[in-house]
Amino acid sequence: MPSTGAAATSTPQHDDAHRSPAGRRFARGRSLLVLGFLTLLLGVCVLFSLTVGSTSVGMMDLLIPSRAADESAAILLGVRLPRILLAAAVGAGLSSAGVCFQALLRNPLADPYILGISGGAGLGSILATALAPAAGLAVIVVRPTAAFAGSIATVVLLLLMARRRGRLLPETMILLGVVMNATIMAAIMFIVTMADFSRYAGTMYWLIGNLSSPSAGELALVYGCLAAGVAVLTLLGQGLNVMSGGEEMATQLGVNVPRLRWIGLLAASLITAAAVSLAGLIGFVGLMVPHLGRVWLGPDNRLLVPASALLGAIVLVMADTAARVLFAPTQIPVGVITALFGGPCFLWLFARRGAGAA
Amino acid sequence: MIQDGDTSAAVLQTRGLRFGYRGRPLFAGLDLSVAPGEMAALIGPNGSGKTTLLKLLSGALRPEAGQVILSGSPLADLSARERARRIGVVPQETSMTFDFTVIETVLMGRTAWLGLFGIEGPEDLAAARQAMESTGTAGFSHRLLSQLSGGERQLTVIARALAQAPRVLLLDEPTAFLDIRHRLEIYGLLRRLNADEGLTILTTSHDINLAARYCRRILLIKEGAIRADGAPADVFRPEILSEVYETPLAVVADAATGLPFAMPR
Secondary structure (H helix, E strand, C coil): CCCHHHHHHHCHHHCCHHHCCCCCCCCHHHHHHHHHHHHHHHHHHHHHHHHCCCCCCCHHHHHCCCHHHHHHHHHHHHHHHHHHHHHHHHHHHHHHHHHHHHHHCCCCCCCCCCCCHHHHHHHHHHHHHHHCCCCCHHHHHHHHHHHHHHHHHHHHHHHHHHHHCCCCCHHHHHHHHHHHHHHHHHHHHHHHHHCCHHHHCCHHHHHHCCCCCCCHHHHHHHHHHHHHHHHHHHHCHHHHHHHHHCHHHHHHCCCCHHHHHHHHHHHHHHHHHHHHHHHCCCCCHHHHHHHHHHHHHCCCHHHHHHHHHHHHHHHHHHHHHHHHHCCCCCCCCHHHHHHHHHHHHHHHHHHHHHCCCC | CCCCCCCCCCCEEEEEEEEEECCEEEEEEEEEEECCCCEEEEECCCCCCHHHHHHHHHCCCCCCEEEEEECCEEHHHCCHHHHHCCEEEECCCCCCCCCCEHHHHHHHHHHHHCCCCCCCCHHHHHHHHHHHHHHCCHHHCCCEHHHCCHHHHHHHHHHHHHHCCCCEEEECCCCCCCCHHHHHHHHHHHHHHHHHHCCEEEEECCCHHHHHHHCCEEEEEECCEEEEEECHHHHCCHHHHHHHHCCCEEEEECCCCCCEEEEEC
16 A cells, blocks of 8 residues: 555644554565465474474484484374374464354454353263264264264254344353253263263363374364364355454445354364364364464454464464473373463453454 | 436435334325436434435335335335345445455345346456446455455445445435545535436535535435425524524535535524
């Protein structure tokens, strides 16, 4: 914008260059640069995470072929790498889903966990475990499918309740989500208590969000859902932007709002369900990461969706690395780490909103 | 202005429009016609149906019966995307959940013109730039919406509507929260857009004197019915205005312009 400089000096009372987000407008070059940088950073984090753990493995051991390296490679590729890949997928999924929920519900405090959507997926997942006859390929597919049904049911219920009261305040929607979450948790605890406990080894960890080494099939499934979901949400980006002004404004600017809403919620719920069925109820990532992304890159969802996915992957890989090594050999569930950081972050955002900043 | 029945020339038209809220009828068969290049104001007391009519005309609300016709084709047959390429809307107030910059906001006006990937091309940037130049918002294109004054904000929203490259601009009380200087600035801008670019403009207004000063056609409505329709001098009759607004009003002629001016008696 060539006219910016001249006009800014002619109106000094509006000279806000110190916080002017100049050049923030969506530009292909800048977006590719940001995404490239984040991909690189994610690669570095994955490599770093590979090398630290209860068994110390140097990067050099991997590169120089020797007998010691074979053993290391088994640990790295068989145990540690799948877990890191899962962490990346779950972090990316929860964060991009968070961006979508925040845009569609016009609520910067929305997050799949806080709204009870993760809980809904968890309930579906637990139900499938309780009812599915045996382990095997069926469980790999049945559990995520049930989780998807659970997350969709929660979203629909939330929207129906929001609809009936007309214009809903963001805080009210959070309250609805919290109540729904509490109910779902009670249902989960009921099922777990009534059923055979031995089939729910690790359920307690799962409830607060825990990463372990997934099978190749599970990884394929979560990455398939993630790739499809993030691609769809990125393409919806401009529609999500326009929703910022409300349903009516979006319609008047040419957006088919019902279609946008259904595709967006389906995609975000699918990603959430895939993440929850494998990693449990990891909270606050979907809240913190999009906010961080918005502070850095602005609110344009065409960049924010893929950038948040990468940023979320980085955050969860690093959080899980901390969960593995901070109190080694004891491993804490990664959900503990994200909640310990995310809870205060939510409170801070809430307080800031109260003070008038959105 | 065009006669009833002469449908081919109208850019925006309603036929037998019926609409009500929760069984309480508001419009019972409204017929209205706006010719290309007109600049008209919709005036009337609170609850007379001004905003509702504007929403029916833009497609935000669907009529119970009858139809809205845009350049010969029924509005109901057009997709949101097709409507947005023809009609720009400026609401009374705009609240955004997330804080976009002025240029990002104006570019949202191009949404209906974007391809599958939803990314702006050179012609979209050019349209946004032109919209910002004509509204005088280019000077603060990179400021955040939350940092703008009420007047700057409204100009930005008008720029967004202009970026849609519409044939018709519908405005709902665009100066409701603005001071006198910004009111004149906005109406001056609307008249310029109407005169220079032939944009058809329909705006609602509670400031009836301002409407009379800038619009060549005034539509006075009450309880969903048109009470008077014509040039300001024809509509501004003390007996009509007093009855419609249920307040004794006198009309004087402005010595300089000859335009009518209503005030409490």
